Amino acid sequence: MTRDWMPIKTTPLTLGLPLLVILLVLQATSLPQRLDYWLYDTQITSSPAPLEDNVVIVAIDEKSLDHLGRWPWSRDTHARLIEKLDKAGAETIVFDILFPEPSTGDPSLAAAMNQHGEVILPLYLSPPAHNHLISEQLPTSSLATAASALGHAHVELDEDGVARGLYLLNGLGDTLWPSLALAASNRHSGIAATNENNAPPAFMNVRKHYRTVPMAGGAGTLTTYSYTEVLEAPPSPALFEGKTVFVGATASGFGDILPTPFSGLNRPMPGVEFHANSYSALISDELIRPLPQEASLAIAVAVIALLSLLLPRMRPARTLGLCLGIVVALIITYTTLLHSAELWLPISHALLMPFLAFPLSSALRLAMTNRFLNRQLDDLARGPQVNLPEPSRCHPTQLLEHFQALLQPEGWWLSEGGEVYTSCRLTSDDIPSLEQGRWVHANNQSWIGLRRSGRDYTLGLLLPNDISMEAIQRYLRRLSLASEETGLSPMQPRENVSARIERVRLATERMNNMQQFIRRSFERMPDGIIVTDELGVIRFANGHIEEWFQEPMPSLSGLPLTRLLEGHDPRETPPWHETVSETLTLNQSRTVDLRIQEKDFLIHFAPFSLPESHQNGIIANISDISELREQQRQHREAIDFISHDVRSPLVSQLALIEQLKRNPGHIEPAQLEQLGRLARRSYHLAEEFVQLARAEQLTETRFYECEFLAIVENARDSVSEQAAEKGIQLVLQGTEDLWLRGNAELLERAVINLLTNAVQYSPSNSTVNIQVFLAGHQAWLTVSDEGSGIAPDEIPHLFDRYRRQKSSELSGIRGTGLGLSFVNVVVEKHRGEISVSSEIGEGSAFTIKLPVTNPIGHS
Known part of the structure; x- marks a missing residue:
């Protein structure tokens, strides 16, 4: 009876719900964000942004500090730098240096700034002290008034500590300051700098318009000049004319340093260079706008929906291709948006879904397959097996019962210790010394010691003392009856997979055995x-x-x-x-x-x-059915033979008897002689017919050791009287005993037939030669006569039954056609060969070759 079962199927629901749950779990971790950062950094570093040629840096480096002394420098020094850059034709000067406190050099610096007209100063938003609210750190009022614009110098560090972008607007409350790059580009007029609606409190830090900066390279990529060299050298219009100059610190341990995608923490970038890169990207419209997180989640949900609809309908071999195709499509879309549309679309959530959907879909299919295989394995375990019960598992009483039914022993014995269970014609005195599980044969007795469940049994059989005894004893020796009890249970695999693999192996082995059994059965x-x-x-x-x-x-x-x-x-x-x-x-x-x-x-x-x-x-x-058809043909021939050859003399006898009954007083000796001759002919026909039937039914079970020369001598003696009546000499040549395995009675009859034919067809006072010798591994018998010979066209049919020679019939020698057929059958049953050679007028020679039992011993 089959069981109903519901397989675990990969459907849009069974695949989509787990993926949505995984998406929610990922949202609570930092893995997607780190993956997004890695993808962004890989794209940015593999394709650096083009660098505007009108951006240079005047760096406060180690050389400048050595020449101009320790920091802070006099603001007169900065004024002289502005004057030099003004004379060199610099279009805009951007300072990344804070001037929050008044100084004696402020008037000269303010005057230089006013004279140039395009000097931008930074501001910073930070609490003035611990446990204080954040406030704006602006330049001194005179400097702020002289500056053409103020810009915040804040650079945003992402959660992994790397600077990738900044907010274009940042400030407190409703006042928002542009970044240094935005202030230098004169583009901040198009971006709202105040929060007119729903103004936040004045102490709240407000940031707007975050953009990532595609940099031109790592630290030192931008054109940089030492502060002291520019200050001490004559004005150089060739270097600064029409350019935007960023002035800031680059010396180690001095000023702000920022890790970037190009450098990481190994070679950070000075803040002034970061702002210069921001300005270069801004004026070339290369700043990248990140898309909101909702867009990333929406794409992830769309990918989940696509995977949930397509994967269950696809073959397992194609699911990997689909997942990889989605990943490639996402990366191509990501790259196109980043470099062509300046949009940063975080795709980590969507990118992880195919990598998770493939094993999840495979796991669902594997679970379904696993359940199906378990069911099939259970069915296979309950299916038919070709393994037969081991005789070693049978109890001795069962073994004896089976032996009695199979072998029909003449006696038996079964005992356990000193207790006799059953016995017949065997006694304890007959028991030989036994070894557990090994047969001991003594004449026609076979004994074995068996151990079952800790008990020792003795089993004996008295076999028939005939030719089957040896075959039965060989059969008993082949039987494995020794107990295989070890007391140890087989080790079971602890792993579920290992146990299942073992079940599959056993089931496969069982199926292979069944297939081999079926194939061998067909072949045999x-x-x-x-x-x-x-x-x-x-x-x-x-x-x-x-x-x-x-x-x-x-x-x-x-x-x-x-x-x-x-x-x-x-x-x-x-x-x-x-x-x-x-x-x-x-x-x-x-x-x-x-x-x-x-x-x-x-x-x-x-x-x-x-x-x-x-x-x-x-x-x-x-x-x-060739043999069956041959038997039918022989049966028809036998009917014809009986109806003609056997019936004819019987009819003649009956006619002669009726004649004698009509005149019982005048019985002549010739009539009695004729009646005896007819009776002998009938008897001879019946005898040959019976002998042929016996020969055809002969099997090797009726074979035994016999000596061939003695058989031939007995046959010669049986024919000697008939030969003497014609004056024929029977000359036997052979002195060696030739032992073979066969039926001596039928072999002797076959030799008698050959000798009788030789005597019948030989002229009077001739010689019949009989030779017996060993040639190779065969015993040879040759009977040659001096008769008239056999016609060549009759030789091929000489051994056919009921076939008589034409020459014999014409010469008056009437045969039955069974004698030589009988000889041929006997020789074939003994796996021998018979041949004839004859010459017309010179006689015939019949040769029989039979295998000997021990050819090595005769050599």
Whole structure:
């Protein structure tokens, strides 16, 4: 009875819900953000932004500090720098230096700033002291008034501590200051600098318009001049004319330093260079605007929906291609937006979904497959097995019962310790010294010691003392009856996977054993087997088909059955294609005669259908009935023989007896002699007929050791009186004992037949030579006479039954046609050979070759 079961299927719901849960879990971690930062840094560093050629830096470096002394410098010094840059034609001067406190040099610096007209100063937002609110750190009022614009110098550090961008506007409350780069570009007029609606409190830090900066490279990429060199050298219009000059600190340990995607923490970038990069990107419209987090989540949800709809419908081999295709499409979209539209779309959530969907989908399919395999394994475990119970597991009482039914012993013995369970014609005195699980044979007794469940048993059999005893003892020696109890249970795999693999291995081994058993059974069947598909094309054939049809096995597979049959036994009524097609179309069995290689066969066509399938085909069973047909022919010949040869003398006897009954007083000796002759002929015919039947039923179970020379001598003695009546000498040549395994009675009768024929067909006062000798591994017997010989055309049919020689009939020697046929059958049953050589007018010689039992001992 089958069980209903619901497989775990990969559906949009079963795949989409887990992916949404994973998306929510990822949102609470920093993994997606770090992945987004890595993707951004990879893109930015692999394709640096173009650098505007009107941006330079005047750096407060180590050399400047050595020449101008320790910091802070006099503001008169900065005034002189502005004057030099003004004379050199600098368009805009941006200071990344805070001037929050008044100084004696402020008037000269303010005057220089007013004279140039495009000097921008920084401000900073920070609490003045610990536990104080954040406030604006502006330049002194005189400097602020002289500056063309003020810009905040804040650079935003991301959560991983790397500076990638800044806010274009930053301030407290409703007042927002542009960044230094935005102030220098004169583009801040188009960006709202105040919060007119819903103004926040004055102490609240407000930031707007975050942009990432695609830098031109790492620290030192921008054109940089030393502060002291510019100050001490004459004005250089070739270097500064029409350019925006950023002035700030680059010396180590002095000023702000920022890790960037190009440098990380190994080689940070000075803040003034970062602002210069920001300005370069701003005026070339290269600043990148990050898209909101909602867009990233929306794309991730869209990817989840796409994966949930497509993956369950695809074959497992293509799911990886789909996931990789989505990943590539996301990366291409990300790169295009970043470099062409200056939009940063975080795709980490969406990018992780295909990498998670593939194993999740595979896991769901694996769970479904695993459950299916477990069910199939359970079904296989309950399925048929070819393993047979081991005899070593049988109890001794069961073994004795089976032996009694199988071997029919003349006696038996079974005991456990000193307790006798059952015995017949065997006693304790007969028990020899035994070894557990090993048979001991003494004459016709066989004994074995067995151990079962900690107990020792003694089992004995008294076998029939005949030729079957040796075969039975060999059979007993092959039986494995020793107990295999070890007391240890097999180790079970602890891992679930290992246990399942072991189950699969056992199931596969069981199926392979079953397949091998079926294949070997087909091969060892006495009939030929052909299996076709629903088109009548051969898909399987056993070895008999290859042998009988003389077709190699590779050519049989894929060959139409009708073509095979028509090629070896063409026929018109009914044609083979009609028989095969009717078997398939009408689904009915057919049985037809078949003739192949001069042999008779019977082919039975049986239709079949595969279980749980619409496919069908034919199983053709081909049986070799040549021997049966030969037996039928012999039976007809025997009937003809009985009806003619045996009936004829009996009819003559009855007629003669009726004649004698009519005149009982005048019985002549010639009549009695004729009646005796007819009776002897009838007896002789019956005797030869019976002897031939005995020879045909002879099997090796009736063979025993016999000496061939003694057999020939007995046959000679039996024919010696008949030979003496014709004055024929029987000369036997042979002195060596030749032992062979056979039936001495039938062998002697066969030799008598040869000698009788030789005497009958030899002239009077001639010689019949009998030679017995060993040649190779065979015992040879040659009987040669001096008769008239045999015609060449009669020699091929000499051993056919009921066949008589024409020359013999003409000469008046009447035979039955069974004598030589009997000899041929006896020789074949002994696996020997018989041959004849004859010359007309010179006599004939019959030779028999029989295998000896121990050829090595005779050599």
